[in-house]
Amino acid sequence: MANLEWFPVSPVLDEQGGFYALKIADETQESLKPVELSSGDQLFSQSEVLQRSISVNLAAELGILTSTASVVFNSYCFCYEVMLFTDKITSTPIAGKIYGTRWGAGLRIILNVSDFKGDTQFKFGAIAASAELGLAKVEYRINTIGFNDSGMLSMLPDPGEFDFVTYSKIIATSAFVKQYMADNLSKLTPQPFQVYLSRDYSNYDIDKARSILYAANAVKARLSLLDAILKGKGVYDENLIRNFYAQMGITDERAIPSKDLKKRANQFLSF
Incomplete structure (x- = not known):
């Protein structure tokens, strides 16, 4: 065992x-x-x-x-x-x-x-x-x-x-x-x-962490929520992507993250 x-x-x-x-x-x-x-x-x-x-x-x-x-x-x-x-x-x-x-x-x-x-x-x-x-x-x-x-x-x-x-x-x-x-x-x-x-x-924690990191990188790249979901479809957890964007204050699927949010995402990734 x-x-x-x-x-x-x-x-x-x-x-x-x-x-x-x-x-x-x-x-x-x-x-x-x-x-x-x-x-x-x-x-x-x-x-x-x-x-x-x-x-x-x-x-x-x-x-x-x-x-x-x-x-x-x-x-x-x-x-x-x-x-x-x-x-x-x-x-x-x-x-x-x-x-x-x-x-x-x-x-x-x-x-x-x-x-x-x-x-x-x-x-x-x-x-x-x-x-x-x-x-x-x-x-x-x-x-x-x-x-x-x-x-x-x-x-x-x-x-x-x-x-x-x-x-x-x-x-x-x-x-x-x-x-x-x-x-x-x-x-x-x-x-x-x-x-x-x-x-x-x-091990699913690793997969979830990857989804969160993917979402952070998507915000850093200033992808809309919709684009981030489509690009990560079948690979990353859509709910976690949505949750991360929501924590960043983004609920409109087509909204482009601001430069300030790009900076926040970069700070998140620097932990």
Whole structure:
């Protein structure tokens, strides 16, 4: 099972037991369901703090994006999880895609990081430091998975800017969660919070990035939206081209981008 990796996913399931975030529009296709637990499985057999960064596009696809923030080139999503869990692996992937499911409970923190300057590191503490110094814009969301404890609410940071104080409160809450879970295993309900997928699953991010870069170059070349769509037809994503032009303030398909927009597109490409 080479070329596979774990991806965080929203644990919400639909009425058929499939991942709601991964719901397939074509109902003739097999639903993307978790690999089910069996009666003999040892629940919560592993404990780990899990960290990873993924593209905003992929975070939206997996249902973990913190908001409806627009997808821009200079942004990414960071996931920090304090979990007790059990892995379920299969040699016959569900719907040809899901090779495993990580069932667990714990604390999940999602950061949307954008407008970052310099060499922002993809680590929780480094992101907090960057936000504190004004080197990145950070939105955050905190979720408990598989349990609910009202006493924890007072420990969580209030809504607002993500900075080092927020980070410190989250770390303190994480320590509380670890102890709470160790002392209250009977109160935990395992949820499917990660899926084991081929790395190829995220390759579409490359294709989408190419579409965005194509659109930026089209604006730089002062092509109308219509010309950009026609020239990229069958190669680049039309919706992403339209979205990029819309972000530039262009909605008229026949309008020629101004010299000022050409300059903005060039600045975008220089990141």
